[in-house]
Amino acid sequence: MKADIILSGVGGQGILSIAATIGMAALENDLHLKQAEVHGMSQRGGAVQSHLRISEKEIASDLIPLGKADLIISVEPMESLRYLPYLSESGWLVTNTTPFINIPDYPDMNELLLEIEKLPHHIAINADEIARKVKSPRSSNMVMLGAASPFLDITYESLERGIQKIFGRKGEKIVKLNIEAFEAGRDFAIAYTPVGSS
């Protein structure tokens, strides 16, 4: 089992929580794991990315080589495309479709979605809307984790325990909201395309 994952988004959108949750689950399953520090300014509003690698075997590099990523998880649609050179031919792109528009030259939404749909393996999900539907509007990042979860060879239960560990100190209510968001994202992805993985 090996998953090389690029996490992307805009500063402040919570990609670190996604990485930390996957990390916790990987640790529980005795998998090897490497995560590079988030690249990008620490302020809000700029492009940020992180490389996350999990594997049964020992992992060498903290950074994923070009063309080798199995998965791009992006909490913002334009940001999902910024790291395409890292994606392998068989890799999946799982992205939120709600744009974060804070620049004057943000591309046309329809053209942007067309670029995403050009990819043979993609899941485009309106994570913000789904998060609102399950009454957890601030958990769109966990919706994204849910949508990406069928592509991770980690059990649902492990990821759920990961969420409990990461959000545990914020209280049971926050944990529950995040798990519901996670489930909603997962259900969407499974219905979106028959990926065949549990």
Place this chain on the structure above:
Amino acid sequence: MEKLLLLGAEAIAQGAIDGGMSGVYAYPGTPSTEITEYIQNNKTAIEKNIHRNWSANEKTAVEAALGMSYAGKRAMACMKHVGLNVAADAFINSAITGVNGGLVFAVADDPSMHSSQNEQDSRFFGKFAMIPILEPSTQQEAYDMAYEGFELSEKLGVPIQFVLLPFNARKRYKGLLDKQVLMEEEAENSKYNIYYEELNLSGEAKLKTDKSFGIIACGIAYNYLMENYPNRDCPYPVLKIGQYPMPYKKIEKIVNECEKVLLLEDGYPFVEEQLRGFLDKSKKIKGRLDKTIPRAGELNPDHVAKALGKDVKAELKIPSLVANRPPELCSGCAHRDVYNALNETMREHGKQKVFSDIGCYTLGALPPWNAIHSCVDMGASITMAKGAADAGVRPSVAVIGDSTFTHSGMTALLDCVYEDTPVTIIIADNSTTAMTGGQASHATGRLEEICIGIGVKPEHLKVLTPLPKYHEEMVKVLREELVYEGVSVIIPRRECIQTVPKSKKEKRIKTEEVV
């Protein structure tokens, strides 16, 4: 054994705690901030009452750590690479004074300048100070090096790169020179400097050894090399370096035995330059200097693959519609209101430039504000404005943050007051160290007293509230002070929009406790 999921910075912190450290001293700076934050939140550190408050700047941090070491306790000072420039005086002389308790300097470099103004390589500083340097390749090594660093420091007296350590030089330079032999011996026998000649990178016997090439890989570069051999079956001899001074005998061996030598190191060509020397025009050494590896920027597995003649496959391109997204001032940030007022006032003075400094407010250099025009080092804005005023520039304006001001702006203000130089200094006070994530600011609650104490005249010390509704008032005050022929300090004060919820909660908890 306990399993923990740690970033490299956190591994250093845990290693230092487990290694018996009594205090950490630091000023926040990406990517070093997490070391101290981890210690601040660590249960053991709290129980043992390990010193873990922030320092005013990196120089005071290194000096305090040196003082703790003098008193016989183990101490660590943490900073980002440019922080070491600020601390350089104390850092270099700590190698001369020597240490009692083990002293470790953790210095985090930022190749490719992800959040810094340069990509200077801190290994040069370690060499300059003539102290050992440890360069970890993995989180586990980062932990081990921090843990063992104190003992090594006590044994030799020394600092480390990612984890940098100083040394017991017995108060005299000669002593430090004499110790070089010991440091070299330590490095030669270090478990972090390994020569894989007959063995694979996995420790099994090599099927064949091809000496047409030898590879020297420093720190994290070793990981990028292994990435290119998934089965760890690199046919070439490999020397992995993790401790300096360089293991000269091992280097001599690999250079003599192999036809060519490829140097893989992040940061500057530190080892490469020493091996090559400027007289050597031979083709034997390959690395950053002959462009086998790009001269600048962070090393990665793809650069290494290309240097080894392997294919790098990136099938997909970035679509042309993807636009740049630089970071920006948050919506509702007080700096926005400061720059709106400053821009309006400065327009009355033509194309005059504004000096500034390092913090969130540096983003005011970008559109739509384009309000500031310099960013050099912590505290430079005030003294640069002074120099410009001395050269006749009017108005001469500096914009600096509250935390940057107490880091390195106070002595600059004293220079201005000493000559009553006509400068207008805007201390944008958001009551936190915002850019690195909202650490405490030493200025909070005492800015006016500091300025008055340094000698600013009370009638030219103005405190404003940066909100759109006070725009006109801010412009009026700025307009008056810009033309004043002496030192003015203007403090626009409104808490950082990111820390407001947190501090409100803390206040509520405190109130409840009182009740």
